[in-house]
Amino acid sequence: MMKSNVGDSKVDSEVGTEAGSFTITRVVAAPRDVVFKAFTDESKLAQWWGPKGLKMGVTAFNLNPEGDFHYSMTAPEGHEMWGKWVFRDILPSEKLVFVSSFSDAAGGITRHPAAEEWPLETLSTITFTELESGSTSITLVGGPIDATPSEQKVFEAGLDSMRQGFNGTFDQLDAFLAKEIIKEAK
Numbered sequence: 001m002m003k004s005n006v007g008d009s010k011v012d013s014e015v016g017t018e019a020g021s022f023t024i025t026r027v028v029a030a031p032r033d034v035v036f037k038a039f040t041d042e043s044k045l046a047q048w049w050g051p052k053g054l055k056m057g058v059t060a061f062n063l064n065p066e067g068d069f070h071y072s073m074t075a076p077e078g079h080e081m082w083g084k085w086v087f088r089d090i091l092p093s094e095k096l097v098f099v100s101s102f103s104d105a106a107g108g109i110t111r112h113p114a115a116e117e118w119p120l121e122t123l124s125t126i127t128f129t130e131l132e133s134g135s136t137s138i139t140l141v142g143g144p145i146d147a148t149p150s151e152q153k154v155f156e157a158g159l160d161s162m163r164q165g166f167n168g169t170f171d172q173l174d175a176f177l178a179k180e181i182i183k184e185a186k
Helices: 032-040 042-048 149-157 159-185
Strands: 013-016 022-028 055-061 068-074 080-091 095-103 122-130 136-144
Touching: 022 159, 032 042, 032 122, 032 136, 032 159, 042 055, 042 068, 042 159, 136 149, 149 159
Parallel strands: none
Antiparallel strands: 013 022, 022 136, 055 068, 068 080, 080 095, 095 122, 122 136
16 A cells, blocks of 8 residues: 655646647556546545535436536535536546536536636546556546537637646645545555
8 A cells, every 4th residue: 555645745747738628647646546436436526526615516426438427516605516527438447538518407518607608518538547656647638529619719718727727626636645545554
């Protein structure tokens, strides 16, 4: 079992954009199976996914192809947003592929609450690579599905905001994984 202290583990983050998509890679100080479980166990995912400071609620979590993850995020002042993933491919401990969208409370697809021309759906692929150090490299690649030229332009204009958002989410993952590793070591 790998032990980690968040303060002394080096976390790398790398962002790229190719052909209108978004790519971010993060190395976390935890074994691949532990990291994959953090993404695929409903109770674990609810503890760290999403923007910092928002409370996560899980309405549905069906981890199988065509299954969904339907969730809410509530800000401290009470504003609520909904999101949804529909899984396309699940390769245990190696890869998750899903369609991501903003949603309503009933699970219907909606527009981004702050960007009307944001693409309705994006395809995301997350790969998990175990490194010799016992750490895991997480690479997320995402891009619009059937976007209009205007939607593609809005998506590309939001790349820096996505980078900031995913880095914050991955910071929460780092803190969650440090606690999980400590629990497992006991």
